[in-house]
Each structure stands twice: as structure tokens, then as C-alpha cells.
Amino acid sequence: MRIQLIAFISLLISLGASAQEKPSSFSFVEIQGRNDNFQFNSNTIESYDKTKIQYYQFKPTIAPVAKLIFIHGGGVHSKLGYLQLAQTLREEYSIETILIDLRGHGLSGGKRGDSPKVNSLYRDINEIIQLVKRDSNLPIYLGGHSSGGGLVLNYSQWKKKENISGYIFISPELGYKSDTEREERIPFAKVEIWKFVLNGMSCGLLMQHSDVVYFNYPQNVLDRNPLIVRSISVNMSKALTPNNPVKQFQNISQPVAIFVGENDELFEPKKVIKYASLPLSKDERSNTKIIPDQNHLSILNVIGSEIGDVILNWNK
Numbered sequence: 001m002r003i004q005l006i007a008f009i010s011l012l013i014s015l016g017a018s019a020q021e022k023p024s025s026f027s028f029v030e031i032q033g034r035n036d037n038f039q040f041n042s043n044t045i046e047s048y049d050k051t052k053i054q055y056y057q058f059k060p061t062i063a064p065v066a067k068l069i070f071i072h073g074g075g076v077h078s079k080l081g082y083l084q085l086a087q088t089l090r091e092e093y094s095i096e097t098i099l100i101d102l103r104g105h106g107l108s109g110g111k112r113g114d115s116p117k118v119n120s121l122y123r124d125i126n127e128i129i130q131l132v133k134r135d136s137n138l139p140i141y142l143g144g145h146s147s148g149g150g151l152v153l154n155y156s157q158w159k160k161k162e163n164i165s166g167y168i169f170i171s172p173e174l175g176y177k178s179d180t181e182r183e184e185r186i187p188f189a190k191v192e193i194w195k196f197v198l199n200g201m202s203c204g205l206l207m208q209h210s211d212v213v214y215f216n217y218p219q220n221v222l223d224r225n226p227l228i229v230r231s232i233s234v235n236m237s238k239a240l241t242p243n244n245p246v247k248q249f250q251n252i253s254q255p256v257a258i259f260v261g262e263n264d265e266l267f268e269p270k271k272v273i274k275y276a277s278l279p280l281s282k283d284e285r286s287n288t289k290i291i292p293d294q295n296h297l298s299i300l301n302v303i304g305s306e307i308g309d310v311i312l313n314w315n316k
Contacts, residue, residue: 028080028081028217028221028224028225030295030297030298030300030301031080031081031084031298031301038083038084038086038087040056040057040058040059040083040086041057041058041059042054042055042056042057043055043057044108045127045128045131047103047120047123047124047127048120048124048127049116049120051103051108051109051110051124053101053102053103053109053124053127053128054078054100054101054107054108055078055099055100055128056078056079056083056086056098056099057096057097057098058089058090058096058098059090059096060090060094060095060096062094063094064094064095064136064138065093065094065095065138065312066095066096066138066139066140066141066165066311066314066315067095067096067097067132067136067138067139067140067141068089068095068097068140068141068142068168068307068311069097069098069100069125069128069132069140069141069142069143070082070086070097070098070099070100070142070143070145070168071100071125071142071143071144071145071149071151071152072099072100072102072105072145072146073144073145073146073148073173074147074148074173074213074215074229074232074240075113075217075228075232076105076225076228076229077101077105077106077107077228078099078101078106079106079227080225080227080228081297082099082300083099084300084301085300085304086099086304087304088304088305088308089304089307089308092304092305092308093304093308093311095307095308096138098132100125100128102121102124102148102151103115103120103121103124104229104232105227105229106227107227111209111233112229113211113229113230113231113232113233113236114209114232114233114235114236115233115235115236115239117208117235118204118235118239119158119239120235120239121151121236121239122154122155122158122239123160125142125151125155125162126160126162129142129162129164130162133162139166139311139314139315140165141164141165141166141167141168141314142156142164142166142168143167143168143169143170143307144168144169144170144172145170145171145172145300146170146171146172146173146266146296147173147240147241149170149171149172149173149174150172150174150175150240150241150242151239151240152169152172153167153169153174153245153248153249154239154240154242154248156248156251157248157251164254165254165255165314166254166255166256166257166314167252167254167255167257168256168257168258168259168307168310168311169258169259169275170259170299170300170307171259171260171264171267171272171296171299172258172272173240173241173266173267174242174245174272174275175242175245177242177243177244177246178242178245178246178271180267180268180272181266181267181268182264182265182266182267182268185265185266186265186266187216188216188266189213189214189215189216190213190216191212191213191214192210192212192214195207195210195234196234196237199234208233208234208235209233209234209235210233210234211233212231212232212233212234212237213231213232213237214230214231215228215229215230215231215232217230245275246275246278249279250278251279252278253279254279255279255287255314256275256276256279256287257276257287257288257307257310258272258275258276258287258289259273259289259290259291259299259303259306259307260273260290260291260299261290261291261293261294261295261296261298261299262290262291262292262293262294263293263294264294264295264296265296266296267296270290273288273289273290276288287310289306291303291306
């Protein structure tokens with residue numbers, strides 16, 4: 001219990017926030033206006049508890065060579081910055097891409113920003129992977145951006161996870177133990193730390209569904225994007241935040257790719273990409289790259305080609 005309590009308290013550090021800090025300066029200007037003229041299939045699937053999970057399927061016009069399931073960052077949704085990535089993979093690499101709105105986010109069902117249990121999100125991912133597997137025997141990869149990358153890392157260590165061919169992390173939030181934060185990072189959120197304390201002291205029974213992390217999105221961004229989730233619960237936070245990234249990466253047996261922007265406002269790029277060298281497989285196909293001139297959000301506009309090259313290399 002003591003270890004859990006320390007982890008929850010230290011989450012405050014990983015988010016780089018306090019009640020006194022100024023709002024985040026993330027403007028989303030880098031990814032505005034990039035969702036025009038994209039054609040895709042929009043559908044839902046019922047998860048284990050009948051919650052409807054929204055997903056967006058980008059199918060190539062010719063037979064796909066692989067499939068990628070990709071998860072958005074904290075508070076946002078698949079249509080806010082991620083369509084360009086999927087479009088590039090479909091049109092230039094014939095890689096079918098499936099974007100997911102996490103439960104409680106975007107157009108998916110469930111209480112906004114909340115999860116019945118921590119592993120509910122892992123079970124949702126299983127449902128999507130099983131759906132994708134029904135179509136073909138193609139390699140399936142799982143990726144995520146920011147907190148979505150943290151969720152992917154947590155999922156990779158879940159005992160009931162589906163077998164996939166590799167993991168892709170874009171500017172991942174790896175938690176307070178990762179030592180990846182910039183010294184002067186933008187305060188992205190504020191936390192009611194006492195709720196994590198109570199949750200830890202009660203072995204996870206108290207405060208599970210209470211809002212605890214409040215994102216510092218500017219008001220003009222929220223006005224333009226009403227589907228943004230302004231806060232998330234204790235359960236959701238625990239699902240998105242790795243608690244032992246070194247050990248978690250060491251236990252991955254599939255190839256790993258990690259990309260981060262040179263000017264990322266939250267993380268030190270060199271500290272992030274070092275995690276690709278940790279998986280036990282020591283797979284020579286693992287890739288890392290610092291993308292020049294890109295920050296935490298603008299990287300989404302250019303990363304499709306990097307992901308495509310990696311997946312084609314993995315498929316050789």
C-alpha cells in the first residue's frame with residue numbers, strides 16, 4: 001500500500017502541475033484545419049459491459065499490408081489531430097489504420113473522463129483487436145500518442161492482452177518514474193492530490209470515479225472543441241499512467257518504435273527514446289527517432305510517414 005501511495009502522490013510530479021500554476025499554453029493551432037476531405041468508416045463496437053466504443057477505420061483501396069490500432073492522448077479524441085496520421089498510412093503505405101475514441105472520450109459511451117475499472121480500457125482494446133483480427137491474418141500493431149502511449153505501455157503488460165506484432169509510441173507520457181520530463185515543462189494539468197492519497201490508502205476502493213486530473217486547455221480551445229474532456233477520474237488516470245516504465249519496457253517481447261519531437265514541450269527527447277533499447281527481445285528492428293522542428297502536437301502532422309516506414313520494415 002505504501003508503494004501505491006507514493007506512486008499516486010508522485011503522479012503530481014509527472015503531470016508537472018499544481019493548483020497555483022498558470023494554464024497550459026497548448027493552443028492546438030498546429031493541428032487545426034487538418035481534418036478536411038478525409039474519408040473513413042465510422043462505427044461503434046460494444047465492449048464487455050455494453051459501452052459503445054467509437055472507432056474510425058481507414059481502409060486502403062488495395063489490399064492492406066498491415067493494420068495499426070492507434071490511441072489518442074488524454075482528454076482529446078481521434079478527430080482532433082489524428083486523421084492526418086491515418087490518412088498518410090492508408091494512402092502512402094496501404095496500412096489500414098483504426099483510430100479509437102477511449103470510453104468516456106469523443107463519441108464513445110461512458111461517463112466523461114471515467115472508467116468503471118482501471119482494466120476496463122484494456123478490455124476495450126481487446127475488443128477492438130479481436131474485431132480487427134476477424135478480417136484477416138495481417139500483422140496488427142498498437143500505438144498511442146502522449147497519454148495514449150502510457151495506456152499502450154500499461155496494456156502491453158496486462159496478462160489478458162491480445163497478441164500483436166509490435167508497439168509504437170509517439171511522444172509518450174511514461175509517468176513520474178520515467179525521468180523524461182523537461183525541467184521547465186508546460187504545466188499541462190492540475191491534480192487534486194488528496195484523492196489519490198485516499199484511493200491508495202483504501203487499496204483502490206475510494207475516489208475511483210472522482211475527477212482528479214484537470215487539463216489546462218485554453219478556453220478558446222474548449223469552445224472550438226466541445227468534445228474535449230476537461231478532467232479525468234482516478235481510475236482513468238491510473239489506466240493512462242505507467243507506474244514502472246523501465247520494468248514494463250523490459251518485459252515487452254515485440255519490436256518497439258518511439259518517436260518524439262525535438263521541441264516537445266513536455267518531455268526531454270533523448271530521455272524518451274532511450275526506452276526503446278529496454279525490451280527483453282533486443283529486437284534489432286526496434287526504432288527511435290527525434291523528429292526535427294516538431295513539438296508535442298505538431299508531430300502528429302508528419303509522423304505518419306515515420307510510422308509507415310517502420311511497419312514496412314517490420315513486415316519484411
